[in-house]
Amino acid sequence: MTALARAYRMLMVAVLGAMMAILFAVMCIQVFFRYGLNDSLIWAEEVCRYLLIWVSFLACGVAWQRGEIAAMRILVEAVPARAAAALALVADAAVLVLLGFLIVYGWRYAVFSGGQTMPAADFIWIDVLGGEGSANMSLFWVYVAIPVGAALLGLHIAVHLAGCAASLASGTAPAFPGGPEDMA
Template sequence: MIRSAFQHGFRTGLKTLLIVLMALLLTVMVAQVIMRYGLNSSLLWSEELCRYLLIWTSFLAMLFAYERGEIAALSILANALPRVPALALAILGGVLSAAMCVTLAWYGYIYADLAGSQPIPALSFILEDLFGDDAPQAPRVFWVYFALPLGMTLLALRIIADIAIYARAWINGDSLHGAAGSHGGQTP
């Protein structure tokens, strides 16, 4: 019950955040087009900000793409195998996938920490435009690079939840398709 409420709240919050990010991305892009072609001027920071918003949106939305089965998966072998080997293959694939996600998250964090010390140029321009010489310092580029470790960690946690579902299906005598269909995840 508590886990279900947490999952619902987390998913709702993540969807809301993604909607806000996409709305902001669209707003900045439209403003840039109007400024460039309508007013013959340009927003110096718009392309960089749009790139950062797209990076964050991509890595956060990856969780929903996985749940919908929109990430590439080879299910031919799993579909052809009997129940126990199919579940064993699903568990093995999940373990390897989660390990890869954790590895990417780890090294992504190390990279973000090493390369992300300078301020984000686009936000520096925006803050200088808004506040002039009294502008606060922009956040570090670390926060742009942090999208990868966060997205990979969330995906790894989701894959680990799938592994638990496949293990429970194995113990309860359920099939791989029954387990995959019951939680909206992806079969390997």
Template sequence: MQHSDTTLARVVGAYVHVIRFLAGLCMALIVGIMIAQVFARYVIGDSLIWAEELCRYLLVWQTFLVLGLAYSRGEFVALDFLPAALPPRGRWLLRAVMAVPILGFLGLMAWHGYDFASRFGNQTIPALDFIWTALRGEELGLSIRYVYISVTVGLSLMALHVIADLIATFRPQFLDNTADYAATTAKADT
């Protein structure tokens, strides 16, 4: 059991590291592009017509990537007066009941996000085409579907966080207490 817990902790740690790296990379790119845009506009006197669009796409991806992490860290607004009044097992049961509509909503939105993204397979990202044409003389041709699929990816990751939260809080509330009860009963029998 110890080995599987260690392996799981490593996988989760790697996942969090990758998501944070990608979110940080998006932010660094946004800051760099906006600094270049300000420099171009106010020093050179010309504007980068692709900067705002590219920053918007990066911000959308960054937002959907970190949704699950924000959920896991408890950074969403929550009303917790009812859960606070319940015992630990009651809190877990309330979480489990509330997870059903949350997962249903996330699944529905992820499905519709995928459906929406699949409709734009032939449309390319104008900002990247402009940049690539200026650099290489030909369009990049990257589909805008890769921007729209961020909804499906982000909401699917968030659903995994909801499920992981239930699993992580289930064990201490139910399984560990059962083991303690079995140990106490064994001591009483001797």
């Protein structure tokens, strides 16, 4: 694994860890308020939902890099090396096409939803932070997680596709993520 890939993974794991810690803290506070004080925080569940959306899409690239996304490799492992590289190349290309659709239509949906605001943002702005008026945070920032996550996963797949093309040219079996060196 290159130094750049290692730095990327460390950054993503740190960001995802921070997001999960915030999500956990907000849910613990929500449980305390709901059952301990009998006064629910009306914004907590919405904030957790938005954080979970972002975590889900951002984690796809890291999960793929670690070999933690389900894959059917039975056929690839049963055929000769050159055929395995060709099959992996076709599969990666198909995934990139799907991710391209997710990027394009995810972006369109994020832009389309940009006129709507997050109700939780107003509650946090007024009730927690003591602000006046409206926070006017757009739902664009929630839905843009789709194209961002798809683009990050697409980068991983594109790198693997290039490796499969090199394997096809050299006649060697393609490498798949998830080996011991990818778990570090």
